Amino acid sequence: MEDLSIQNVNLEKSENLERHRTEGFSSSDALVVRRGAPFKISLQLKGRPFNPRTDTIRIKVMLGRLYVIMPVTYSQKKVSSSQWKAYIDPECLNLQNPSIFICSPASASVGCYKFQLCVFTHDQQQKCAFGKFILLCNPWCPEDAVYIPFEDQREEYVQNDSGLLFMGTHMNPVSRPWSFDLYEPDVLETCLNLLQISPQHQKNRRVDYLNRNNPVYISRVVSAMINCEDDRGVLKGNWSSDFKQGVNPSMWTGSGDILKQWAQTGYSPVKYGQCWVFAAVMCTVMRVLGIPCRVVTNFNSAHDTNNNLLIEEYYTETGQKLNNSKDSIWNFHIWVECWMSRRDLGSGMDGWQVLDPTPQERSGGVFCCGPAPVKAIKDRRIDLLYDVPFVYAEVNAAVHTIVVSQGRVISLSKDTERVGSLICTKAIGFSRLQNITGDYKYVKSPSSTLKSRSSTISEDSTIRRAGPSEGVQVFLNLDKAPVAGEPITFTVKVINKQKVNKMMKVHLNAQAKEYNHRPSEELKTFWETHGVIQLAPMEVKVLNQQILPAQYKDVMGDKMINLAVVLQDTASQEHALASEEFNIASPELTIKIADEDSAVPNKEQVATVSFTNPYSHPVSGVLTVAGAGLIQGKVQFRMLPLYPGRRVEQRITFTPTTVGTKMLQASLSLTNFSPTIRGFKMVSINNA
Missing domain, CATH: 3.90.260.10 (Transglutaminase-like)
Structure with missing residues (x-):
């Protein structure tokens, strides 16, 4: 009978990828597995079958110049996750196509490994085969340092x-x-x-x-x-x-x-x-x-x-x-x-x-x-x-x-x-x-993140030291979250804490800034107003203010707004300040999917992206649609001028490739206008 030889090593990719939760990496040439858990390889032998009594198998696993050599044992016992092991399940032994399980430690190094598998026959002849696998951390393995329990x-x-x-x-x-x-x-x-x-x-x-x-x-x-x-x-x-x-x-x-x-x-x-x-x-x-x-x-x-x-x-x-x-x-x-x-x-x-x-x-x-x-x-x-x-x-x-x-x-x-x-x-x-x-921190109350910014004359200020008066207190509060195309409305609440009449100069201004404002950058004032108010003893006065879309249209996009009010007592020269920084939310694209519940791999689906122009002037631009697992690359469409209040719809088709929850996202880059309009839709792709 012809002597034993190794014809092929089957990495059993589909079984291993499913077992190791790495199915998403199926496009990789290498087998992708997680440490601390066994993966299966199968030998295809030519010639005589494998003889467990006289033939032995050793596996050498290599990461760069580091390596470990392990004998293949016969054991059904639980494999320790603290060292490299290789074993054959004797109950499932196919002598012509034996399957071997390789298990890395739960603390093995991440990387791309090579392995050499050698069969030694009774006359010590060596038959070798080679392969490779990628080893990742394993959050499913309790012994792994990245184990997360749910x-x-x-x-x-x-x-x-x-x-x-x-x-x-x-x-x-x-x-x-x-x-x-x-x-x-x-x-x-x-x-x-x-x-x-x-x-x-x-x-x-x-x-x-x-x-x-x-x-x-x-x-x-x-x-x-x-x-x-x-x-x-x-x-x-x-x-x-x-x-x-x-x-x-x-x-x-x-x-x-x-x-x-x-x-x-x-x-x-x-x-x-x-x-x-x-x-x-x-x-x-x-x-x-x-x-x-x-x-x-x-x-x-x-x-x-x-x-x-x-x-x-x-x-x-x-x-x-x-x-x-x-x-x-x-x-x-x-x-x-x-x-x-x-x-x-x-x-x-x-x-x-x-x-x-x-x-x-x-x-x-x-x-x-x-x-x-x-x-x-x-x-x-x-x-x-x-x-x-x-x-x-x-x-x-x-x-x-x-x-x-x-x-x-x-x-x-x-x-x-x-x-x-x-x-x-x-x-x-x-x-x-x-x-x-x-x-991150011991939070005083759930509402603390929603408080309006207020200011009083502090103990340390020169105003406070100027006399025993308690001065004034000022609050600045946005009426609602600002939205593009709508007026920014806010209130200034002024409290006279003294039992005397006061005449106050009021200075209000809004400046555009970057979200990471740094000292070298200049802040641009795009809106301001000044005036004088009279306060009766202990009076509380509320001033309603608004900034119109035409006044803030040049500072939209990713810019932030710094809004501040300063009060000045004309008699004592005392000052009080309140400020708030905010963003203006851009409008969103709406995405709707026809027959959403029937989305399965390799079946064409239809989506509609729509946009209504909230601005006071016409806009045009380029619509880009993308989605990993849904669309290859990106698709783009040019949008003709859209007049205020008008709505536009764009129909697109996509073909899912894999099962799971995927994101279809769209972005509209407007010409000569800074905001980028975005939208997304989560799509559940089910088994056919």
Whole structure:
């Protein structure tokens, strides 16, 4: 009889992908599996059958130059997840096509492995075959450091390839759809290559491979590699208004285009990113690598440059905001949280960890941030790794609002609730916001994030020291969340706290600003009004104000509005200020799908995208529609001028390729007009 030889090794991809929850990566050439769980390979033998008494099998698994050799045993016992094992189930042994189960440790390093399988016959002749597999972290394995206990969390934070990013202000959060594109062609390979071209890998490959068993290490490498400040990272940041050399960050709709461009240009940084782009791309990479991840928004995020937990903001005596401080408050800042145990810190710090790839401050000499345990931030454990003090300040710094005149401080007030007023993420399984502020800080009351901004003359101010009077108190309150095309209406409430008549000068102004306003930028005043009011003793007076669409139309889009009121007592020269920053919500596109309940793979579906022009002038532009797993690439349509109040509809067709919940998203870029109009629709694709 002809001697035994190996004809083929079957990686059993469909069975393994289903068992390891990696079906989405079926387009990859390699087998994609998760650590700590067995995967099956089958030998196709030629010649005589396998003889368990005289033939032995050894498997050599290699990651770079690291390797382990293991004998194939015969055992039905539970396989330990602490070391590499290979075994044959004797009850299912097919001697002509034996199946072997390979199981990696739950702490194995992430990466692309090669394996060599050798059969030694009774005369010690060696028959070999080769293969490869990609090994990811395993949130389903209790022994894995990234284990997350509930299936709905794993579906949302590991497998979901679309989501929402929250922007705007805490008073008026705006959800922006984002396609994480986990399963798009070449995204998996690009995420693995990100680890390969990192400085850590280039410096010492062996040490890097060994350290890749630890999600803390992986997350710091990825955090640094998303920006390009210290390496050949993915994105170049740009917070100016000049994007001629690249793409305006607001135009990105998903991670796939960014990662593909990065890979196709030889890993040259993609231009440009801002915080939400950095965070969303990092979320893609972490989910691909098997580490649970979610995108988090911190509204009124402090950048405390001198680490004194104090942000100073300066205004003129007529309410114009000045650029006098190196500290800053971003209306929103977006980072990610990753779920992992912190064996380096103790079990009390397990769970969600803040990681921030936006280049702001160096950590260990490199532009990265985290992982900082959310529990450590809440308890102010600033002695713990990594970067807890920086994140703590982002959500807890106090704000001193200072009014100056001719170089002299004439009013000072303190606000301890503005910074970190709302911290949120996408809710599990729903397209809505989940408030997680209480995870980061001890919240006084649920309504604290919705309070109107008010000001009194403080104990420390020069006004207060001028005499025993209690002066006046002023409140500034928006009547409702501003919407494009409608007047911005607000009220100014003035309280005379003295038993004397007062004549008050009233200064109101609105300035356009970027969400991350920095000291070097000029704020543009686009609306102001001034007047005088009389206050009777102890009188409360309410002033109703509005800013018309024609007055704010040039500052729409991603701009923020700083609205301020300053009161001046003409007799005592006392001042009081109140301010509020807000965004103007853009209108949305509406997407409707015909026969939505019958959506199945490989069956053409019809969707209708509609838009009604709320503006006071005609608009035109380009409509772009995309959807991972629904549409190949993007489709675009040119929209002719649409007059005020008129509605337009665009019919599109798409053919789903895979089962699951997918996001169909549309964006309308208007010509010579800054807002981008967006909309999305979640589509459930069922088995046929």
